[in-house]
Amino acid sequence: MARPSSAAEAPEPADESYDLAEQVGFIMRQAAQRHVSIFNEIMGSDLTPTQWAVLARLYQDGGSSQNLLGRQTAMDAATIKGVVDRLLKRKLVQTKPDPEDGRRLIVELSPAGVDYTRELLPKAETVTKVTLAPLATNQRATLIALLKQLR
Amino acid sequence: MARPSSAAEAPEPADESYDLAEQVGFIMRQAAQRHVSIFNEIMGSDLTPTQWAVLARLYQDGGSSQNLLGRQTAMDAATIKGVVDRLLKRKLVQTKPDPEDGRRLIVELSPAGVDYTRELLPKAETVTKVTLAPLATNQRATLIALLKQLR
DNA sequence: GGGATATCGTTCGTATACGAACGAGGATCA
DNA sequence: TGATCCTCGTTCGTATACGAACGATATCCC
Numbered sequence: 001m002a003r004p005s006s007a008a009e010a011p012e013p014a015d016e017s018y019d020l021a022e023q024v025g026f027i028m029r030q031a032a033q034r035h036v037s038i039f040n041e042i043m044g045s046d047l048t049p050t051q052w053a054v055l056a057r058l059y060q061d062g063g064s065s066q067n068l069l070g071r072q073t074a075m076d077a078a079t080i081k082g083v084v085d086r087l088l089k090r091k092l093v094q095t096k097p098d099p100e101d102g103r104r105l106i107v108e109l110s111p112a113g114v115d116y117t118r119e120l121l122p123k124a125e126t127v128t129k130v131t132l133a134p135l136a137t138n139q140r141a142t143l144i145a146l147l148k149q150l151r
Numbered sequence: 152m153a154r155p156s157s158a159a160e161a162p163e164p165a166d167e168s169y170d171l172a173e174q175v176g177f178i179m180r181q182a183a184q185r186h187v188s189i190f191n192e193i194m195g196s197d198l199t200p201t202q203w204a205v206l207a208r209l210y211q212d213g214g215s216s217q218n219l220l221g222r223q224t225a226m227d228a229a230t231i232k233g234v235v236d237r238l239l240k241r242k243l244v245q246t247k248p249d250p251e252d253g254r255r256l257i258v259e260l261s262p263a264g265v266d267y268t269r270e271l272l273p274k275a276e277t278v279t280k281v282t283l284a285p286l287a288t289n290q291r292a293t294l295i296a297l298l299k300q301l302r
Numbered sequence: 303g304g305g306a307t308a309t310c311g312t313t314c315g316t317a318t319a320c321g322a323a324c325g326a327g328g329a330t331c332a
Numbered sequence: 333t334g335a336t337c338c339t340c341g342t343t344c345g346t347a348t349a350c351g352a353a354c355g356a357t358a359t360c361c362c
Contacts (some may be wrong), residue, residue: 304361304362309358309359310355312355313352314351314352314353315350315352320345320347321344321346322343323342324342326341327338330335
C-alpha cells in the first residue's frame with residue numbers, strides 16, 4: 001500500500017508532498033553518519049569526534065574553562081563534562097581551579113596530550129579530505145559556506 | 152598562548168593549517184544540532200527526529216520488517232530496536248511476526264499512529280522550512296544536492 | 303552591605319548511535 | 333539430508349546529546 005488511508009481524508013494539501021528522504025534533517029543525519037564512520041576508520045576507534053574536537057581546540061588556543069570549552073566545541077555543560085572526564089582518565093588533559101574565579105575549572109592539554117594531538121593532526125586532515133572526496137573542489141567550498149549559514 | 156609548543160617542533164607542514172572551525176564534520180555537527188533544536192521546538196519534546204523518521208516512513212510505505220525499517224531510516228539494528236520499543240510503549244506502532252519468515256518482525260503504524268502522523272505532517276514540513284530559512288531558494292536545492300552526495 | 307540575578311560545574315534521566323556477540327531461522331549447495 | 337553461510341532480532345557496553353534541577357560562587361545595583 002502506498003498510503004494507509006484514502007486520499008480524500010487528507011484535509012491539507014501538504015500531506016501529499018512530504019517525503020522523508022527529501023528532508024534536509026534526514027539527509028544531513030545520513031551525511032553526518034558517513035562522516036563519523038570515516039572518522040572512526042582513519043582516527044581509530046579509541047578517539048571520538050567530540051573528543052578530538054576538544055583536543056584540537058585546546059591545541060589551537062590553549063586551556064579554557066570547562067563550560068567555555070564546551071561552547072567552543074558545540075557541547076552543552078553536561079556533555080562537555082563527560083568528554084573531559086574521559087580525556088582526564090586517559091591523562092590527555094589536566095584540570096586546575098581558576099585562581100581568578102572560584103567557579104571555574106581550567107582544562108588544558110597535558111604534555112602527553114600535546115604530543116598525541118600533534119601526531120593525529122595529519123589524520124584529522126585526511127578525515128576531512130575523504131569526507132569531501134565525492135565533491136568537486138568548488139563544490140566543497142560551497143557546501144561549507146551553506147552549512148555555516150545553518151548554524 | 153597561540154600554540155602549546157614552538158613552531159619549530161612541527162615535523163609536517165600540515166600542522167599549521169588545521170583549524171577545527173573549518174572542518175566539515177564540525178560544521179555539519181553544529182548545523183545538525185540547530186536542526187534538532189528547531190525540530191524539538193516545532194514538533195514538541197514528546198517526539199524525537201528518529202522516532203518521526205520511523206512514523207513518516209511507515210506512513211508513506213506501510214509496514215516492513217524491523218531491520219529493513221532501520222535501513223530505510225538510517226539506523227542500525229540495535230538503534231531501531233530501541234526506537235520501535237518506545238513507539239510500541241506509546242501504542243503508535245504495532246508488531247506481528249512475518250508469516251513467511253520466522254526471523255522477521257513486521258512493524259506497522261497502529262490506527263492511532265496513522266492519525267498522529269497525519270496530524271504532524273504539516274509541522275514536519277515547517278521544520279524543514281525553518282531549518283532552511285537562512286538560505287536563498289536556489290541555495291536550498293544546492294545544499295540538499297551536495298549533502299546527498301555525501302551519504 | 304546585601305539582595306537579586308547570572309554563571310559555573312555537577313548530577314540525573316532519557317534517547318540516539320553503534321560495535322560486538324549471541325541464538326534462532328532461512329538459503330544454498332554438495 | 334546435512335553442513336555452511338547469511339540474515340534477523342536481541343542484548344550489552346560505551347559515548348554523545350541535552351533538558352532540568354541543584355549548590356556554590358560572581359556580579360550588579362540599590
